[in-house]
Amino acid sequence: MTSALRVVAPGLMTTLQDLGRAGYQHLGIPVSGALDAVALRAANAVVGNPPGMGALEIAYQGPTLVVEADSVRLAFAGGAAAIDVLDGATAAGGMRVPPFQSVHLRRGQALRVGALSGSVVGYLAAEGGFEAAPALGSQSTYVRAGLGGFEGRALQAADSLPLRQSRAEEREERRLPSLDLALPGRFRVVLGPQDDHFSERGRRTLLGSTFTVSAASDRMGMRLRGPALEHCKSGNIVSDGIAPGSIQVPGNGLPIVLLADRQTTGGYPKIATVIAADLPRLGRLAPGAEVAFEAVSVEAAEAAHRQYAAMLAAFSGQVVAVVAAPIIDEDALRAANLVSGVISAHDPRWEPP
């Protein structure tokens, strides 16, 4: 029997995503992948997966899933939603597991990821990952062309999501203690490639104004409301390539930041590009959130990228075991003489291997 998670309720927009399918943009195929690659890596780190393994990207409202495997280890990262473990798919109550912490579930147990707050996306990772044939080297779902993921679409009720592992490893649960999901005051951009299509006033408007995330935003692009950016040339260009984080500005002057499912090419001038280190945080913004930008040099963006990469690389070392008892009264333990056998690296009687 296949090990799987069965979908009772799919959530608002739940898709399988990894770090995306680079290498096919010259054929018009978007990269896709996690909107918040930091939270994806965090979820994978907690269950012991490689950082870029495919996980369920949950937008706004999470799914309810039933375990149809001997056991499974899961972790959710991103936003402030928790995993509620239910004894049956419809039962309320049960255990609540905080984000950034793994949980071990047995066959027949159900879990529900509730409404997200603090971020519009989060990731539910399964130890060992999901069994979905990669399309062009990636499990990422690109719904528009039916590519990747589970049948190229968002989850639906009654779907069965095959797991690669039939049971969870026998080990303690783990968590990632601190992850800074705070939003920056200003998102950093590098001006260009078509900043010369905008007047001095248009560039000042970009860098000196506060914009609001529009509800008409999706995985492809984040539309911003606010003052219009003044073009000084036509509102169209001869179509060229689009980078992640490109800020394109159509004739109406309202900027659109292009995200994971961005088209590979486009014909609107692009005034600036959000730097890679700030893109995951941008992906967390809900409609109504305020956004401001500041310009940095390419060199500063590259320095920020190195810091960002170091932060991601540190995840696996920051994962710690969850202490079984939530409160440890050390005095009581000493009084009970239960800690006398504790060993330490400084203990001359103990020689590390």
Add this chain to the structure above:
Amino acid sequence: MEASPDMTPARLLPCGDTALAVELGDRVDRRVSALVLALAERLRAAAVAGVVEAVPTFRSLLIHYDPLTVSQAELKERLAPLLSGLRAADSSGRHWRIPVCYHEIVAPDLAEVAGRTGLSAAQVVEAHSAVTYHVYMMGFLPGHPYMGDLPSELVLPRRDSPRTVVPAGSVSIATTLTAVYPLESPGGWHLIGRTPALLWDRRRERPTMLAAGDHVRFQPVSLGEHETLAARSAAGEWRLEPESGLKDHSAGVRTQA
């Protein structure tokens, strides 16, 4: 940067910290396109560490790279010798003959195009299928080609109001270009026919059909032939193969696994 006899000096435009645009012209132009494709070819051969992929467009090449492996300043240095003496690539893509049904049932704008160009519908079809088009670039949708140049008598601006739904396989024209919608999508070009060939087929290991640098000729077919081929396409029993060609550009310039 030394300009070769074939080109105006390249403009290197930063696109954040993970992409760099190399602009070789400012218009839709076969000579500029040939330079862009030649640069893509040189970049592929040079296998520059850190280059993830490169996307050729009408007049520029967008290079996506990993800044942890190569900085933008270093990438610019690596590009200098590739740009020096760059010459238009030989026309070396694959040749395709794409069946197109121009019957009014699948060509909702054919009559209007005929009216606006002062031609008969038959003359529009004849003009559209009489020339070999160059695939300038792929974009907008997976497998969507921008091809040119249209015979001058067919040049029209885009439709005033775009359609919200254009069926997959629709053959379109606007400005100096022609294209095929690979997927159902919104669209603002004039629809003058339909092809049974699948320019996007997610069942295939390589779902796209065309690539930049390919050559395309349209072959008029009857509604009956179209319907037969469309049914066989859908069933996975027929797919269009290229006629010939020296080089398959669809592999791209990806240098990293």
